[in-house]
Amino acid sequence: MRVVIAEDSVLLREGLVRLLADGGIETVAAVGDGPGLVEAVAAHTPDLAVVDVRMPPSHTDEGLRAALAVRAAVPGFPILVLSQYVEERYALDLIGGGAAAVGYLLKERVADVAEFLDTVRRVRAGGTVIDPEVVMQLLGRRRRGTDVDALTPRERAVLGLMAEGRSNTAIATRLTVTEGAVEKHISSIFAKLSLGPAPDDHRRVLAVLAYLGARS
Structure with a gap:
């Protein structure tokens, strides 16, 4: 490199x-x-x-x-x-x-x-x-009334690790759960943040940006 x-x-x-x-x-x-x-x-x-x-x-x-x-x-x-x-x-x-x-x-x-x-x-x-x-x-401080507020504590933990750039495997290891459980949490996060599949959008990045925006 x-x-x-x-x-x-x-x-x-x-x-x-x-x-x-x-x-x-x-x-x-x-x-x-x-x-x-x-x-x-x-x-x-x-x-x-x-x-x-x-x-x-x-x-x-x-x-x-x-x-x-x-x-x-x-x-x-x-x-x-x-x-x-x-x-x-x-x-x-x-x-x-x-x-x-x-x-x-x-x-x-x-x-x-x-x-x-x-x-x-x-x-x-x-x-x-x-x-x-x-x-x-x-x-800084989180804003109230955002879509991120609908996430469970576990979903917020998953999204926070996504914001650090962690893969599903790394998230599963960190949270001591299966990769299948991580995938289900991520699917739920996408649904709650209204991030449907789109060919030109990276939903994982968009979810992280929603998480970051909710903390301003």
């Missing part, structure tokens, strides 16, 4: 390069700002980009905006965002804009090397991985 890193902190940038190398992942470019990310993706055609949210010049949302620019130029390009801070508008645009192959982690998760590398590989494979702490930080 070939990766581009966009992170303005030299120490963290070099640390990420080393962590990825230890996991057998090559960093083809490491840049410190948003335009550098866009240029590096165009020049190196990597498999994935790891992007900081806040980068120069204003240290607000340049990384997210650059990630959106990359996704606009290369639809579906895998992006893993690392964040200490969350800018709601752009984050939801990134997650919702064809949400496959997107990850959103707090930087503290990098300390768990195995989890970080697993997330990189899952996002590269087209998964959507959203840190549960990012969900809470991004979306």
Whole structure:
């Protein structure tokens, strides 16, 4: 796997390069700002980009905006965002804009090397991985009166694990139930959220977005 890193902190940038190398992942470019990310993706055609949210010049949302620019130029390009801070508008645009192959982690998760590398590989494979702490930080208190309120506690637990990018097998293992039970819960979730089959919609992603929207 070939990766581009966009992170303005030299120490963290070099640390990420080393962590990825230890996991057998090559960093083809490491840049410190948003335009550098866009240029590096165009020049190196990597498999994935790891992007900081806040980068120069204003240290607000340049990384997210650059990630959106990359996704606009290369639809579906895998992006893993690392964040200490969350800018709601752009984050939801990134997650919702064809949400496959997107990850959103707090930087503290990098300390768990195995989890970080697993997330990189899952996002590269087209998964959507959203840190549960990012969900809470991004979306705050739940709104009342949404379709998500109709879900049972077990269905909410399943949907929360879906928001982390977990497969049915992983959800079954985490909740100590069968895969068949997970499939039934997911079918019930789709029904309660009025997500009927559609050729152009990814119901799993739409369910996660409904879950996230209900928590804002």
